[in-house]
Amino acid sequence: MTILIIIITCFVSIMAFSRNDITEKLQFNAAKIYHKHEYYRLISHGFVHANWEHLIVNMIVLYSFGRATELYFHYNFGRMANAYFLILYFGGMLFSNVYALIKHRDNPYYNAIGASGAVSSILFCTILFNPWSKIYFFGVLPIPGVLFALLYLVYCGYMNKKGGDSIAHDAHLLGSLFGLIFPIIMDPNLLESFLKKLLNF
Numbered sequence: 001m002t003i004l005i006i007i008i009t010c011f012v013s014i015m016a017f018s019r020n021d022i023t024e025k026l027q028f029n030a031a032k033i034y035h036k037h038e039y040y041r042l043i044s045h046g047f048v049h050a051n052w053e054h055l056i057v058n059m060i061v062l063y064s065f066g067r068a069t070e071l072y073f074h075y076n077f078g079r080m081a082n083a084y085f086l087i088l089y090f091g092g093m094l095f096s097n098v099y100a101l102i103k104h105r106d107n108p109y110y111n112a113i114g115a116s117g118a119v120s121s122i123l124f125c126t127i128l129f130n131p132w133s134k135i136y137f138f139g140v141l142p143i144p145g146v147l148f149a150l151l152y153l154v155y156c157g158y159m160n161k162k163g164g165d166s167i168a169h170d171a172h173l174l175g176s177l178f179g180l181i182f183p184i185i186m187d188p189n190l191l192e193s194f195l196k197k198l199l200n201f
Helices: 002-017 020-026 030-036 041-047 052-095 098-103 116-129 145-162 169-186 189-199
Strands: 134-137 141-144
Touching (some): 002 041, 020 041, 041 052, 052 116, 098 169, 116 145, 116 169, 116 189, 134 145, 145 169
C-alpha cells in the first residue's frame, strides 16, 4: 500500500509542477468544498505538492514509517490490515482538514496542498506501536519517538496559534492525533500495550 500511494502521489505531483491547472483543480479549497460541494478536494489535495522539497520530504517519511505501520497492522489486524492502513492514511487526510474546512469555508482564497496530514497519521501510528524507537530529528539527531511526538505536538500547537507562515500546522496536529486514536478505536488493547511500553524504558 505504501509504495502504491507513493507512486501515485509522485506521478500526480510531478505532473502538477508544470501544470498549474492540475494544482488548482485538486487543491484543498474550503469554500469550493463547502459551497460548491467539490468534496473530492478533501482527498485530491494530498496528491499534489508545492515543490520538490515538499514532495520528497513527505514521501521519505511515508516510505520510512508506512512500511513499519503496514507490518504492525498485519501482525495486529490480520486480513483487515490493508483496509485499516488505507483508512488510517485517507482518514488522517480527511480529519486533518476538519478545522480548516470550518474556519475557511467562506474564504475562497484559502488553499492547501500536500499529504502532510496523512503522513503525520502514519508517523504517529508507528510511535503508538513502538514509542521508544528512534526517530532522526532533522535526519541527524536520534531521539525516542515518544519525545519527538511530544515536541512535535507542542510545536504544531504553538505555530498554529502564532500563524504567520504558509504551513498548515493545524493539519499536522490533527493528522497526528488521528494516527494515535484510530488504531486504538480498532483495538482498545493497544492503549494498554502503549502505556506498558511507555513505562518499560
